[in-house]
Amino acid sequence: MKTIRTPADEAEARALQDELRGLVVRDEPGPPPGTGRVTGVDVAYDDERDIVAAAAVVLDAATLDVVEEATAVGRVSFPYVPGLLAFREIPTVLAALESLTSDPGLVVCDGYGLAHPRRFGLAAHLGVVTGLPSIGVAKNPFTFSYEPPGTRRGDSSPLLADDGEEVGAALRTRDGVKPVFVSVGHRVDLPTARAHTLRLTPRYRLPESTRHADALCRRALREATAATAAPPGAAPDGRE
DNA sequence: GCGACAG
DNA sequence: ATCTTGTCGC
Numbered sequence A: 001m002k003t004i005r006t007p008a009d010e011a012e013a014r015a016l017q018d019e020l021r022g023l024v025v026r027d028e029p030g031p032p033p034g035t036g037r038v039t040g041v042d043v044a045y046d047d048e049r050d051i052v053a054a055a056a057v058v059l060d061a062a063t064l065d066v067v068e069e070a071t072a073v074g075r076v077s078f079p080y081v082p083g084l085l086a087f088r089e090i091p092t093v094l095a096a097l098e099s100l101t102s103d104p105g106l107v108v109c110d111g112y113g114l115a116h117p118r119r120f121g122l123a124a125h126l127g128v129v130t131g132l133p134s135i136g137v138a139k140n141p142f143t144f145s146y147e148p149p150g151t152r153r154g155d156s157s158p159l160l161a162d163d164g165e166e167v168g169a170a171l172r173t174r175d176g177v178k179p180v181f182v183s184v185g186h187r188v189d190l191p192t193a194r195a196h197t198l199r200l201t202p203r204y205r206l207p208e209s210t211r212h213a214d215a216l217c218r219r220a221l222r223e224a225t226a227a228t229a230a231p232p233g234a235a236p237d238g239r240e
Numbered sequence B: 001g002c003g004a005c006a007g
Numbered sequence C: 001a002t003c004t005t006g007t008c009g010c
Helices: A010-023 A085-098 A122-130 A190-199 A208-229
Strands: A035-046 A051-060 A064-077 A106-109 A133-137 A155-160 A166-171 A180-186
Touching: A010 A035, A010 A122, A010 A133, A035 A085, A051 A208, A064 A085, A064 A190, A064 A208, A085 A122, A085 A133, A106 A122, A106 A190, A106 A208, A122 A180, A133 A190, A155 A180, A166 A190
Parallel strands: A035 A106, A106 A133
Antiparallel strands: A035 A051, A051 A064, A133 A180, A155 A166, A166 A180
């Protein structure tokens, strides 16, 4: 599997996205929902200490039981720039994914796939780099627009770019609750991405996969941060 | 040019 | 993302 190149600046990052977007596969329906495995990935930051922690949690797609967990900790290698999120998140996420022993199956990202200024968001980027089918489920519409979907779980409406292009879907995962924003990453089509998202949300607005990954990367960050703040041998009573 | 802007 | 207590509700 390829490893992400860390660009020297924003212009280089955008050029890299323009280059890699051509590798996205969009003519596969993707794994059937409810079968195989689904892996949630997420990242937490401590910009103060320059630490980033990533988590990958593999779920059984049918039962949503946790099959395997992995974490990785690293240094923040890129600032947060809207549109360039992947460069900030992917290096550590890749490390976590690579330490898994089971097949990740479908990768579910906390962010966008094709719904992106250059149609190459986090989920698309991670999919291309790993070769795995991937989708993005975001909490906010970013710069895109949408008509509010019906109020019931399962209702959805198109997520539209400025030029009217459909880049994803606003999908209601709970009755009467703000929708999530689903977009295709790599080797999955939009209807399948929506179906997976619904199967992953039997109880909460966000997919179980991202909920697990979010909790795990925060835990990993706490532990990494604690190690930095109080290395072995540091004043045990807390005084300096 | 300025502000907005996934996480 | 992160800073942050209690509180309303199932």
